[in-house]
Amino acid sequence: MSFPENRLTLRSSADLATAVPYLIGFHPSDGSIVVIACRDRRIVFAARGDLPAPGTPAHHLRELTAHLVPVVQRQQPITDLAIVGYGAQGHVDPALRVIGDAFTATGLAVRELLRVTEKRIFSLTCDDAACCPPQGTPVDPTTSLVAVHATVAGLVARPDRAAVAGRFTTVDSTRDGIRHATTEATARMTAVETAGSTAVYEVGVLAVRRALRQHDDGIGLSDDEVAWLTVLLTHQPVRDLAVDLTQPHDQHVTFWAEVTRRADEPLVPAPATVLALTAWRCGDGVLAAMAAERALQVDPDYQLAALLLQALHAGLPPSVFEHATTSTHPSPFSPNPNTPSEQE
Known part of the structure; x- marks a missing residue:
C-alpha cells in the first residue's frame, strides 16, 4: 500500500x-x-x-x-x-x-x-x-x-494529541505585550471603521498580504503586527480574504498556528479557523479539528468553525471548503472522498 x-x-x-x-x-x-x-x-x-x-x-x-x-x-x-x-x-x-x-x-x-x-x-x-x-x-x-x-x-x-495542540496553544508569558498591542490595535480599528467597511477591507488586504509575505521571507511578526492582523480578522471579508490568500502547505500552517498562539484570547476564533481550514486542506484532519475546537472554545457561536468541525466529523474532503466560507449556507457540505480525519 x-x-x-x-x-x-x-x-x-x-x-x-x-x-x-x-x-x-x-x-x-x-x-x-x-x-x-x-x-x-x-x-x-x-x-x-x-x-x-x-x-x-x-x-x-x-x-x-x-x-x-x-x-x-x-x-x-x-x-x-x-x-x-x-x-x-x-x-x-x-x-x-x-x-x-x-x-x-x-x-x-x-x-x-x-x-x-x-x-x-x-x-x-x-x-x-x-x-x-x-x-x-x-x-x-x-x-x-x-x-x-x-x-x-x-x-x-507527534508524541500525543497534547503535542498537536501545543502548536497553537496560548503561552501565558506573552500575554501582557499582546494585550497592550491589541488595545492599541482596537483603537486604530475604530478610527478606520469611521471611513466605512471598504476602508477596513482595503487595510486588511495590505495587512494580510504583508504578514504572509514576511513569514514566507522568514521574518517574524511583532506583537503590534499580530495584534493588528487579529483585530482586522474580526471583519469577515478580511478573514475570508486570508483564507483565499493562504496556501495549503506546511509553511502557512505554521504561520497561522503562530498567530493563533499569540492572539489575545477574545480574538482567537478567526485565526484558529483559518488555521483549521489550512490544516484541513493539507490533509491534517487532527490539527484542523483541534484548531476548530479551539475557536469554538472561545466563541461557541463562531459559525465557520462550527461548519468546519461538522465537515471533519463527517469525514468530508477539503474540496468543500470553498462552500464553507459562504455563511448563508447553513450546511454546505456534501459527501466526497479523500481526507484524513479524526473522529471524537
Missing part, C-alpha cells in the same frame, strides 16, 4: 502499524481505534476514535461503530480496510471484531484487524505463524525504515 502521491510504500502489518502515527499526526494512546481505508492498495483515508472504557455498556461501542461506518463509506470507491486497535487484548480484540463485522456487513472488505500492545503487533486475521506469530511481531518506530521514509517525505508524528 502507498500513501497518496507515492510518498511511502507499506509491505507488511508492521509497516502499517508503524505508519499509523504519520497518517493521523500523532502516536495513538491505548484505547484508540484507527480505521484505514484503501483504494487499490493506496491509503486514501484514516479515521481515529476512542474505544469505550472496559466494562462500558455494549451500546457505547455500537454507537461508535454506527458513527464510523458511514464516515468511511463516504470515501468511495474503497477496495478494502485495515483496522488497528491499541491496548490490552481483553479490551481491544472484542472491539476490533465487532467493528470489523459491522464494516463487513456493509460489503466493505476488511483485510486486516491488528492490535498494538506494548510495541508488539498482533493480527486477528492471519493464522500464518511465519508472518504473524502468536506472540506478536515487535515494532520499534524509532528504528523503522517506514518512520525514516515518512519523515523524509515530510510526514510528522
Whole structure:
C-alpha cells in the first residue's frame, strides 16, 4: 500500500502499524481505534476514535461503530480496510471484531484487524505463524525504515494529541505585550471603521498580504503586527480574504498556528479557523479539528468553525471548503472522498 502521491510504500502489518502515527499526526494512546481505508492498495483515508472504557455498556461501542461506518463509506470507491486497535487484548480484540463485522456487513472488505500492545503487533486475521506469530511481531518506530521514509517525505508524528495542540496553544508569558498591542490595535480599528467597511477591507488586504509575505521571507511578526492582523480578522471579508490568500502547505500552517498562539484570547476564533481550514486542506484532519475546537472554545457561536468541525466529523474532503466560507449556507457540505480525519 502507498500513501497518496507515492510518498511511502507499506509491505507488511508492521509497516502499517508503524505508519499509523504519520497518517493521523500523532502516536495513538491505548484505547484508540484507527480505521484505514484503501483504494487499490493506496491509503486514501484514516479515521481515529476512542474505544469505550472496559466494562462500558455494549451500546457505547455500537454507537461508535454506527458513527464510523458511514464516515468511511463516504470515501468511495474503497477496495478494502485495515483496522488497528491499541491496548490490552481483553479490551481491544472484542472491539476490533465487532467493528470489523459491522464494516463487513456493509460489503466493505476488511483485510486486516491488528492490535498494538506494548510495541508488539498482533493480527486477528492471519493464522500464518511465519508472518504473524502468536506472540506478536515487535515494532520499534524509532528504528523503522517506514518512520525514516515518512519523515523524509515530510510526514510528522507527534508524541500525543497534547503535542498537536501545543502548536497553537496560548503561552501565558506573552500575554501582557499582546494585550497592550491589541488595545492599541482596537483603537486604530475604530478610527478606520469611521471611513466605512471598504476602508477596513482595503487595510486588511495590505495587512494580510504583508504578514504572509514576511513569514514566507522568514521574518517574524511583532506583537503590534499580530495584534493588528487579529483585530482586522474580526471583519469577515478580511478573514475570508486570508483564507483565499493562504496556501495549503506546511509553511502557512505554521504561520497561522503562530498567530493563533499569540492572539489575545477574545480574538482567537478567526485565526484558529483559518488555521483549521489550512490544516484541513493539507490533509491534517487532527490539527484542523483541534484548531476548530479551539475557536469554538472561545466563541461557541463562531459559525465557520462550527461548519468546519461538522465537515471533519463527517469525514468530508477539503474540496468543500470553498462552500464553507459562504455563511448563508447553513450546511454546505456534501459527501466526497479523500481526507484524513479524526473522529471524537
